Amino acid sequence: MNVLKSGEQMLKRAILSGRFSLVWTQYCPLPYKRPDPIPYCRNCTVPSFHQNSTRTLCSVLPSKDAASDLSRSNEEEHAPFFKMLAECRSPSDVLDLVDSREVYHLHISYCMSQMWKSIKKMSEDQRRCEISLMLAHPSFQKLCHKARVGAPCMSTSQLAYTLSSMVKLGVSQSSVVVQTLLRVMQERLNQLDEKSLSILCYTLKQMESSKNSDALTQGLKLILPEWIPKIQNVIALQNVMCLLGKDTPPVIKKNLQMKALSMADEFTLPNAQHMMRTLATIDLHSKPLLDIFSKRIAENIYGVPYPKMLMVLKSCRELFYRNSNLLSSISDYLATTLSIWSNKQIIFFLLEFEALCFNPVALLDAFAERVIQKPHSFALKDLFSILKIYSSLNHDLKEHKQEFLDGVTLMLESYLPRMTSVQLLRAVSFLCVFGHFPQVLLKKLLQKECLDELLQRGGTEYIGVMNNLHKLDLCLRLDNPPLPPSVSPLPDLHNVLQPNENRLHPRLISALKNLAGEDAVMESVVEANVYFIDAVITLSEAKDILSSPEEHSVTSQNSRRIAVLCVRSHAFCFGTTHPRSMLAMKIRHLKLLGYEPCLVGDFSTTSF
Structure with missing residues (x-):
């Protein structure tokens, strides 16, 4: 109730009091200028806040396209404006047009969408520059004011596009104009069409928490179960699933799964990639769906870009899902195209494979050759990742094993002055799995000062340190490698046998x-x-x-x-x-x- 009351008071101040403050963000104030009057809309009755009457907002039927709101006669009247708007190549061009022409509430969503469209493919630096120019433009305040006051006259599709564009353009989400749009959308929930619903779900997922955004989100979650059987578009289904999130009741998750299965033939390759991420977002482990998407991705692996491929592997890890055909396709593709990938890209992939307990033999062999040939190209963090991957998977390097271990050890020794005692212990414990005990690293690790520092570790590092010390102690006792002279023996760590949960039948x-x-x-x-x-x-x-x-x-x-x-x-x-x-x-x-x-x-x- 407080949310609704605050929204009404906000509209009251915005419309009746005539205050014309900065409504879009908290940037440098602009010179005061009396706003242009908003064109009269015969579908809007004058709101009365001084009586106990119910205010009536503009009632516009939902449409698939914002242009359908225009009558045939108005289409010809507004055509020149839309033609000039389509020629704008930056937000400043759009604002210059707004400054030179009379802007109606029907134009606002188009203007905002064109502003975002003109910069979305720019580089980060260029986009940041254009947004700065946009925020400093005098007409941006004018356009935001028209959006705020004209919101009750907009259709649901116009409201959704306007809100989405403002959020993407970086307009302050706590500003009056954004909160007004959210408030009006709350009153239009029953008028949403599928496209507006999809845009609104996606936008709310990107927004920060606030009273109006939270109220709108909760309202949507109440009506979304009724929408699931009626959804016809794959992207709309994905946006609805993302908004519902992990807390979705199992019954609704089941309905979403059945709806997605009924639309399985409509999923393109990009849809399949995004759907894997969506299933991980809502924690829905649907093996039939995952098998369908995995097959589609594996068959078209050469058309999957790097970020999407990595996203698919992360989704598999989060869903505890493994598909041998998918994992083999990705690893074989990476192995055959190794030359086009950087060290960090390959390491990111290998870490995901390691988390999935999958051993990509061809890829590990090919990458090991790169490590042997160019060991100096790897940072310390990369070396730790490499050791973790190869030791965890117990990869058999055959005749290249010693050459690989010598190269990695040489680089670790070069980083020795920068390594902490915990890092040194991790490196040695990884090498112990291979049965490799480098003398230089052991000599530094087995110094009394280093061991004392490790034994004094507490907090989150304590368990990891003790596990690595137990592993090292075990390897030194059973492998019995030659140790450097004048090193301190490991203290009694009181090795305790872990209970065995598996027994023979x-x-x-x-x-x-x-x-x-x-x-x-x-x-x-x-x-x-x-x-x-x-x-x-x-x-x-x-x-x-x-x-x-x-x-x-x-x-x-x-x-x-x-x-x-x-x-x-x-x-x-x-x-x-x-x-x-x-x-x-x-x-x-x-x-x-x-x-x-x-x-x-x-x-x-x-x-x-």
Whole structure:
């Protein structure tokens, strides 16, 4: 009620009091000038605020095009103005035209739209300059005043276009003219057509919170469920979904999903890209829709620009959705066109792939060659990202592994004076996954002063620091690399075994015991006070039932120990049985301890 009352008082001050202050923004005041009278509209009755009567605003039927508001006779009368308006190439040109011609309320939305249209494709600097000239132009105040006073006479499409253009042009959203437009739109909610609804939804999503914008948004959310079955345009559907947001009730999300599926054939390639982002915006994981859009994008991957391609990957991550065809298409395209992409662009893509647990083998191989050839072209932040990606995915560089690690290590050493103790620990922990222990970095990290500083870390960094220290301590004990002289040993970190949530199925344990013998199978074994092994099968030469007769003759006299590990799907790269970082390190360490790891995948639960 306060919102409605404030809107009425605002219109009262604007229309009746005759005050003509700056209504568009808080810039330098312009010389006072009495406004031109607004042309009389016979559809508008004079509002009466002094009596208890209900005011009547202009009632204009909604139209698909603002030009339909003009009668045939008026079309000929206004045609010269629209022709001159179309020739304007900057906001200042439009304002010069406004200054030289009589402007009616029917012209306002066209003028505002032309002002935005003339600058939307300019560079940021040029656009900023044009907007500054626009705000300083004397006629801009005049045009905003006409928009404010003429708002009740406009159609819903004119109101929507005017509001949208003003927001895009940077007019202060707390200004009287913008708040007036919002207030009038509240009274016209039942007169909206599909195009006006789409523009209004998109504009409100870009606006800051205020009493009138929030009231209008809530009003729209009340009527939007009734609009869903009637929507015929893909863009309108996307704008409606974005305005509804993540808090949309499940029933309405279901209706939106069914509506989008019914329009699936109408989605173009740009629509499919934007719809992926829209689904992430409202947190709607619809596999049928995502599969349709993924297929369309994958089939036309060469026509997808860089920002949209990255946006698609981010949307997949936010929706916990993975499609092997889509991910492979993007990674293969990037690998074949690697020369046109900058280092940062490729790193951004690889970070998204890593978050999706997808191993783009061809792309990682191609990018590794660039790292080997030009290691000096990467900043410290880039090196951390590269190490995170390659170590997390446990990418096998084959014969290029040592050359790659040496190049990255050399660059890390050059950045050593600028690195904090936390950054140094992160770098070394990444390299530990590869079984690579650079002496220079270890010498600096294992200094007493550096270790003391790390152990004193608190807050949000504490967990990450302790995890990396545990990883380093484990690798130093089991890999046993040569250490630089005169370094301090790591303090006792009290390694605690993490509880294992996955256990082998009892029927599998029973089958193993029947196969290898009751005494040959030991359940729940812990190694190095860290690694949990679900079952260890000990096979002597006489009981080596898993070996063929040919292999049996050359089997070592020592018993074999097979470590059976129950592993969740997220410990592997997506779509493969290639182990990721921590599992790969566990396998390496178990081999050093004399075990033969045997992985049993638990795909009953998955992170995606």
